[in-house]
Amino acid sequence: MVAVLAGTFTLRFSTGLTGGLLVFYLARLHLHGGPRVDELTLAILTSTFFAAELILSTPFGMLSDRWGHHRVMQIGPIFGAVAVVVTWLSTNIVVIGGTRWLEGASTAASVPSILGFIALVTAGDELLRGRMAARFEGATLAGLGVGIVAAGILYDGIPGVWSGLGRDAFLLNAGIYAISYLIYRYGVADPLADRPAVAGVSHSWGRYGRLLINSHVWLLAPTWIAVNAAIGLWTSQSIFQLIREPDGRFPGQVLMGGFVGSQIALGLGVALVVFFAGLAFWGERFKRYRRTTIILYGVGGGALSVIAAVVVNHSAGAPAIIPLVFGLAAGAGLFVLAGATPAALGLLADISEAYPADRGAIMGLYSVFLALGQILGSLIGGVAAISFGIDGILGATLALLAVAILPISRLRPFEHVVGTAAG
Numbered sequence: 001m002v003a004v005l006a007g008t009f010t011l012r013f014s015t016g017l018t019g020g021l022l023v024f025y026l027a028r029l030h031l032h033g034g035p036r037v038d039e040l041t042l043a044i045l046t047s048t049f050f051a052a053e054l055i056l057s058t059p060f061g062m063l064s065d066r067w068g069h070h071r072v073m074q075i076g077p078i079f080g081a082v083a084v085v086v087t088w089l090s091t092n093i094v095v096i097g098g099t100r101w102l103e104g105a106s107t108a109a110s111v112p113s114i115l116g117f118i119a120l121v122t123a124g125d126e127l128l129r130g131r132m133a134a135r136f137e138g139a140t141l142a143g144l145g146v147g148i149v150a151a152g153i154l155y156d157g158i159p160g161v162w163s164g165l166g167r168d169a170f171l172l173n174a175g176i177y178a179i180s181y182l183i184y185r186y187g188v189a190d191p192l193a194d195r196p197a198v199a200g201v202s203h204s205w206g207r208y209g210r211l212l213i214n215s216h217v218w219l220l221a222p223t224w225i226a227v228n229a230a231i232g233l234w235t236s237q238s239i240f241q242l243i244r245e246p247d248g249r250f251p252g253q254v255l256m257g258g259f260v261g262s263q264i265a266l267g268l269g270v271a272l273v274v275f276f277a278g279l280a281f282w283g284e285r286f287k288r289y290r291r292t293t294i295i296l297y298g299v300g301g302g303a304l305s306v307i308a309a310v311v312v313n314h315s316a317g318a319p320a321i322i323p324l325v326f327g328l329a330a331g332a333g334l335f336v337l338a339g340a341t342p343a344a345l346g347l348l349a350d351i352s353e354a355y356p357a358d359r360g361a362i363m364g365l366y367s368v369f370l371a372l373g374q375i376l377g378s379l380i381g382g383v384a385a386i387s388f389g390i391d392g393i394l395g396a397t398l399a400l401l402a403v404a405i406l407p408i409s410r411l412r413p414f415e416h417v418v419g420t421a422a423g
Helices: 002-027 039-067 069-073 075-089 093-121 126-156 166-187 205-214 217-243 261-283 291-313 321-337 340-352 356-363 365-388 390-405 408-417
Strands: none
Touching: 002 039, 002 075, 002 093, 002 126, 002 166, 002 217, 039 069, 039 093, 039 217, 039 365, 069 075, 069 093, 075 093, 075 166, 093 126, 093 365, 126 166, 126 261, 126 340, 217 291, 217 340, 217 365, 217 390, 261 321, 261 340, 291 321, 291 340, 291 390, 291 408, 340 365, 365 390
């Protein structure tokens, strides 16, 4: 488990680093001989990554049930390494779109197999499952977050100290992907992860279709998709808006443009510390609170963060205490929001208990729902940012969080039976 979580961190670090570097690279692509890139193009490229994850997660999840989780988790770093090298070589938007597809395939191969392994190890132990769900989310978000933070420093450097690597940082990332491969290849030695889930079971598409129809997984889907769409608004658009040249169309928004990589890194670093603290807190409370209760609290926390961010975005000329107080309120909301993702993951693992031969396929739905949400969020965010700047992103986030609350009431009556039987 330690090796799996370590590999998850390094792999997601590479994913976050690539995503962050790509934002800086695309914002200045015209300086390297490529075309100028706008918000909609960025949204489409981001969606390409998640489209690959959406389409390929289920096949790779089924493959991990057939071949063994350990074998399949080694495929992801190879795809990722190829993707970053090709990105380093090209300024062509179509080619870069192809590398986004490879990056998505990397995640699609890794996440279902890793989550299938975790569901297998934590079967029958609710507290351990809560801890491992939180630690997986922690390793995932730590990797993504630290990777994004590092992107600004590696690409732009630190003013007056270091000039940065620019696009050459993509090559450095290929080496980090290689580290992930070595961790999975030689660090994960559990023979259970090397074997098919149940010998003699035919992992066919027909079987998988019947599994989906008969399970309770679709009760979770709307909320999980909406939450990920809200998160996707920020992962795809916020950094682009913060680092772009100041936009005269939105003079009253203090967060619109003009920031440099080191400033982005500092802000993200603080947010990550708060989020990880929230993950640790809520991961220890799976026995005390229902999964749906934690998700509801998380959605409320996200709404608080958005409202506070609106005030900060319009705090030009206000006393310094105003953005400080509302910045702290946004942090408090982020702390509470952190509980939503491990709670949803715990629910999905609970569902997989009824289908021990198909843990990889069931847990692969984590990536399917995440990808659907991120695609919707990135596209909505691109349109909202073009029309209303940071305010548009904040407003769309609040609307999606409102949508996320609606299906919870339908899920709560079934929460206690989702892992007990098929149907």
